[in-house]
Amino acid sequence: xxxxxxxxxxxxxxxxxxxxxxxxxxxxxxxxxxxxxxxxxxxxxxxxxxxxxxxxxxxxxxxxxxxxxxxxxxxxxxxxxxxxxxxxxxxxxxxxxxxxxxxxxxxxxxxxxxxxxxxxxxxxxxxxxxxxxxxxxxxxxxxxxxxxxxxxxxxxxxxxxxxxxxxxxxxxxxxxxxxxxxxxxxxxxxxxxxxxxxxxxxxxxxxxxxxxxxxxxxxxxxxxxxxxxxxxxxxxxxxxxxxxxxxxxxxxxxxxxxxxxxxxxxxxxxxxxxxxxxxxxxxxxxxxxxxxxxxxxxxxxxxxxxxxxxxxxxxxxxxxxxxxxxxxxxxxxxxxxxxxxxxxxx
Numbered sequence: 001x002x003x004x005x006x007x008x009x010x011x012x013x014x015x016x017x018x019x020x021x022x023x024x025x026x027x028x029x030x031x032x033x034x035x036x037x038x039x040x041x042x043x044x045x046x047x048x049x050x051x052x053x054x055x056x057x058x059x060x061x062x063x064x065x066x067x068x069x070x071x072x073x074x075x076x077x078x079x080x081x082x083x084x085x086x087x088x089x090x091x092x093x094x095x096x097x098x099x100x101x102x103x104x105x106x107x108x109x110x111x112x113x114x115x116x117x118x119x120x121x122x123x124x125x126x127x128x129x130x131x132x133x134x135x136x137x138x139x140x141x142x143x144x145x146x147x148x149x150x151x152x153x154x155x156x157x158x159x160x161x162x163x164x165x166x167x168x169x170x171x172x173x174x175x176x177x178x179x180x181x182x183x184x185x186x187x188x189x190x191x192x193x194x195x196x197x198x199x200x201x202x203x204x205x206x207x208x209x210x211x212x213x214x215x216x217x218x219x220x221x222x223x224x225x226x227x228x229x230x231x232x233x234x235x236x237x238x239x240x241x242x243x244x245x246x247x248x249x250x251x252x253x254x255x256x257x258x259x260x261x262x263x264x265x266x267x268x269x270x271x272x273x274x275x276x277x278x279x280x281x282x283x284x285x286x287x288x289x290x291x292x293x294x295x296x297x298x299x300x301x302x303x304x305x306x307x308x309x310x311x312x313x314x315x316x317x318x319x320x321x322x323x324x325x326x327x328x329x330x331x332x333x334x335x336x337x338x339x340x341x342x343x344x345x346x
Contacts, residue, residue, distance in 0.1 A: 001043025002322055004303050006083075006174060007202050007227040011125065013046040013083050015297060016322050017231060019308035020047065024064035025054035026255065026310045032068045033075070035315055040078060042319050048205070048231065048306050050087035050130055051115055056259055063118055070120035085126035085231075086115050087178060087205075091133050103133055103155065108162045112171050127163070127172040128205055131179040138179035140264045140346050156191050160198040167199055176203035176231070182218040189226055201228060203303060208232035210241055210277055210292050211270050211345040213338060220301045229303025232296050236307070236318075237265035237345060241292040243278045246271075255310070269344035276337045284330050289314075293321035295334060 002015040018039045023032040036047070053065035066086065073079045088111040089101040101107065115124060131138050133155075135148035166172045177188060185204060192200040204223070208215045208230060215223075215230060223230055236242060238255050245266070250257040256266060281288040296305045309315035326334075 001319075002297075003043075004229070006126065006303065007229045008200065009174060009202065011083060011174065013304055014044045015302075015304055016044050016319055017046040017048050017085075017304040017306040018044050019233065019306040020049045020065050020069065021053045021055045022255070022308060022310050023054055023068050024061055025056075025058075026253070026258070029068050029071065031310075032065075033072045034312065035309065036069070036072050036078075037076070038312065038315060039319065040081060044319060045081060046083045046085070046304055048085045049119075050089070050128075051111060052087070052089045052130060056261075063114065066115055066118035070118050074120050079121055083125045084119065084121065085128060085176075086119070086124055087128040087130035088112070090129065090131040103129060103159045103162075105158065105162045108159070109166070112166055116171060123170055124172045126174050126176055126203065127166070128176040128178045128203070129159070132181070132184055134184075136181050136184065137346075138181070142346055154187075156187055157195070157198070160188070160191055160195075164197065164199050174202050175199050176205065177201050178205035178231075178233075180204055180206065180219075182222060185219065185222050185228065186226075189222075189228065203229045203231050205231040205233055205306070207234045208296060208299075208302070209235045209237045209265075209345075210295060210334065210338070211237045211265050211273060212343055214343050214346055215301070223301040230299075230301050231304050231306055232299075232302050233306045234265075235293055235296040235305050236289060237270075237274075237292075238262055240265040240270065240274055241277065242289045242314075243274065243281075246275060246278060253310070265345040267344055269341055273337060273341040273344050276341070277334070280330065280333045280337065283333075284327070286324070286330070287317060289317055290321040290324045291326065291330065293318060294324035294326050295331075297322060297324075298326060298331075 051063050091102045134152035163175050188201045192198045244251045281291045307318040
């Protein structure tokens, strides 16, 4: 395994992060525990979860994923070997399926205490805001809506004050953002620069894959200049970049087959790009999945690459991608495809 550090800290994390959003829905507790055992044995010491998981959210499954992880901590005694990240849900989207969300002081405190209880731990290493409270571009939204900037009161100072207090109590160690824009990222960073008693956002968890390289526009410069590390999610584009959906018969029990509403990576342009990436991988005798993951692993702004798997075979292949180094010829081929079909899945 290869390791990095959460920027501005001495917290050492694996370049591959174990994602957990299928646990409790596509995977049962035994599956989840087997994945954690195997990942830890392979040197993966960074796990990411959220109060909203499993996904798609259902009221009766609220935060089950955190409970499964907590049960594993209790059973295995491995809490001190894991850097643990979780998230508080924002407003809207799936909020109706879970608790009353948002980033008020009461909501943040309640969410942290709930996660601590379910995870059966005294502290969370990295606590993240899952998506912005304000209306803006996230979860694949294209274009600009002038009305979206109305109605939100800037509460970023208050959010950081609450997170500061939670840090002081030892309930969280560090903080990060997720599904953020360049404006939102800089707004958080500048607030903590001006008010140095406030905690600094150290990571940003945004989508990044061969089908969505929008992070490179704006956010990558912020990441490099401000040292806020990308935790890349959906590097396999819901499994699309394995090539398994290119067949005439959809694979049984696969994510997009089970939940066709998750079509972010299934547009005609995305399918066409995926075919070209599949051809490129075959031409160079590479596993398509490992090519997709190795590309993300190689980016200088990526602090950790969040993989997810529903089978042990997938998990093993994904973790082994850390040993794959792409040639200049492969990287040139990737860029040629990207330039022809740029970002088909924002």
